[in-house]
Amino acid sequence: MKIVAGLGSIDEYETFVKAGADEFFCGYVPFSWAEKYGVIHPLNRREVLFYNVQIGSMSELQILKKMVDYYGKPVKLTFNSLYYTGEQYPVIAEIITQCMAAGFENFIIADPALMLYLRQQKINCGIHLSGETAEVNRGMLEQMLPFGIRRVIFHRKNSLEDMQSCIKFVNDKKINYKCDMKENIEEKYMFPDEYEAFILNELCHFSGAFCNSLHCDELTHLCRVPYELGNLHKKEETDAAQKDVAETDRIQEKEGKGLPLDEDGYLTGSTGCGLCALYRMKQVGITHLKLVGRGNYTDFMEKDIRQLRKALDILEKSDNELQYQREMKASLFPDGCSQNCYYR
Known part of the structure; x- marks a missing residue:
């Protein structure tokens, strides 16, 4: 399995390559798009200018391509x-055409209409089905296969059982599936043979497509706004539960307990972790691991990549799942993990 890391700027590329990343994804929003459409009609749902979340000029893309040529670690661009x-x-078709001319061939796309438009225009770019799509299941893949998907990126709430079912469905289809648009798409684009799943960070309580937040400079992301979960018809029980939580927090604070963060405030997977599931992910056919991190601190991302690489090394040497989990936790989490699990 390969590590796919989020890239916030071209300055991070070399650092993350040396840390052990195999592949990258990043956003590209030309200034002309931002100037015309602002944050109301986003290109990739990351309309941020004041910190490193995406690339904003073709000259930067050209520099990045030279780095890709030198290090050999590919980058795919998001249109989420x-x-x-x-x-x-x-306009988007023209942007993608320009990116292809600059040497980028794979694009993460969430909008089926955009996929259809690109194929109708005979733009044979590589399409990776975005993890921002509302649902990924066999029925949905039945509709997506005619667009020539190279890779399926499962969304945050897909279970390992869901992934296994979808992968088996596609593999069974490869034998006799006839694509209605076959004459417009090269044979190599016909069926996905790569499958990507979230592994670290940003276990958002929303599932991509169902997030109604604008990820921009002007507004706090909706998932960062303080909120409470409870039953309005059971206020007494809710109040009692809140008191219990408050008391637990007070005791842990007094005893110095809580997340075992280091001196920099870092813990691998503190906002979402799937490392315990690596053994099963390999068994069901996951080929790429999505390490979310666009806009994250560069040193935190570097540590995440190194930790994930350690976990993969341990996985290769393990004979069974229990052995892997024990050795991984002893190596990566000697003081305990976040228990904020992607896959239970």
């Missing part, structure tokens, strides 16, 4: 919005 206006499809 769930839909676009009619006038935007030709």
Whole structure:
């Protein structure tokens, strides 16, 4: 399995390569797009200018391509919005064409209409089905296969059983599936043979497509706004539960307990971790591991990549799942983990 790390700027590329990343994803939003559409009609749902989340100029992309040529670690570009206006499809097609001319061939896309438009325009770029899609299951993949998906990126709430079922479905289809658009797509684009799943960070309580937040400079991300979960019809029970939580927090604070963060405030997977599931992920057919981190501190991302690489090394030497989990936890989490699990 390969490590796919989020890239916030070209300055991070070399650092993350040396840390052990195999592949990268990043956003590209030309200034002309930002100037015309602002944050209301986002290109990839990361309309941020004041910190490193994406690349904003073709010159940066060209520099990045030279780095890719030197280090040999590919980069794919994200177009993660769930839909676009009619006038935007030709604009996006032109942007993708320019990116392909600059040497980038794979694009993460969430909007089925954009996939259809690209194929109708005979733009044979590599399409990776975005993890921002509302659902990934066999019925949905039945509809997506005609667009020539190279890779399926499972969303945050897909279980390992879901992934295994989808992978088996595609593998069974490879034998006799006939694509209606076959004459427009090269044979190598017909069926996905790569499958990517979330492994570290940002276990958002929303599932991509169902997030109604604008990820921009002007507003706090909706998932960062303080909130409470409870039953309005059982206020007494809710109040009692809150008192118990408050008392537990007070005791842990007094005893110095809580997340075992280091002096920099870092803990691998503190906001979401799937390392315990690596053994099963390999068995069900996951080929790539998504390490979320666009906009994260660079040194935290570097540590995450190194820790994930250690986990993969331990996995290769393990004979069974229990052995892997024991050795991984002893090596990566001697003082305990976040218990904020992607897959239980």
